[in-house]
Amino acid sequence: MAGRGYGPIIGDGLWSNNQALVAMLGLCPLLAVTTTATNGLGMGLATTTVLVLSNATISLIRNLVRPEVRLPVFVLVIASFVTAVELSMQALLYELYLVLGLFIPLIVTNCAIIGRAEAFASKTSLDRAVVDGLAMGIGFTLVLVGLGALRELLGQGTLFYQAHLLLGDAARGFSLTLGDDFQGALLAILPPGAFIGLGMLIALKNIIDKRVQRARKARAGQRQPVSDPAPEPAPETAPRPVAS
Numbered sequence: 001m002a003g004r005g006y007g008p009i010i011g012d013g014l015w016s017n018n019q020a021l022v023a024m025l026g027l028c029p030l031l032a033v034t035t036t037a038t039n040g041l042g043m044g045l046a047t048t049t050v051l052v053l054s055n056a057t058i059s060l061i062r063n064l065v066r067p068e069v070r071l072p073v074f075v076l077v078i079a080s081f082v083t084a085v086e087l088s089m090q091a092l093l094y095e096l097y098l099v100l101g102l103f104i105p106l107i108v109t110n111c112a113i114i115g116r117a118e119a120f121a122s123k124t125s126l127d128r129a130v131v132d133g134l135a136m137g138i139g140f141t142l143v144l145v146g147l148g149a150l151r152e153l154l155g156q157g158t159l160f161y162q163a164h165l166l167l168g169d170a171a172r173g174f175s176l177t178l179g180d181d182f183q184g185a186l187l188a189i190l191p192p193g194a195f196i197g198l199g200m201l202i203a204l205k206n207i208i209d210k211r212v213q214r215a216r217k218a219r220a221g222q223r224q225p226v227s228d229p230a231p232e233p234a235p236e237t238a239p240r241p242v243a244s
Helices: 006-016 027-032 037-060 067-092 094-103 105-109 111-119 126-156 169-174 191-223
Strands: none
Touching (some): 006 126, 027 094, 027 191, 037 067, 037 094, 037 105, 037 126, 067 094, 067 111, 094 105, 126 191
């Protein structure tokens, strides 16, 4: 664990071990708040902040916490940072805080955060714990934004609607629309649409992984030297009978 480079850690967080598409963790906020890309981005940034701060803190105190009480301590650390993030959003991004509602404090119960604390941060150095938290958080955020954008486009015909709730008044012009006459699919913004959209993203990732794997096998086969075929053995001839 200690000798692992940053590259594999980042690759795991963004793709290979993405907490939403592979580990299937944190599905409650993933499915509930992704009615728009803005909501997904806001929840993703909050989750990433908690992941990075909790990973860093747990890595620093890992040698001070007895194994018998490590999980309660980890939950206490995570809950402290979730409370700080919730109060910050309530003070700075109040309208977005009202939209996300209960799902901000529910970050405490996000299995992705406690899972990274137990499986990685508590067993490695500070720098790697921070990189892991950042990579896992960004990977989770990308799925939130992607699913939110998909559902928003299909359901409402908009993209980054109400972006000013997160990015300020300067982002009022960021919203894109497919036209006032667009007839959206109501299913996309309902809970079943969230499951269908997530299934489509998982299927897309699996297709990409299989194609990459086949391409690697093909390149590996081309690099193997072609050996000369072994000479065929000469056919055996039956001995001639000796005339008496």
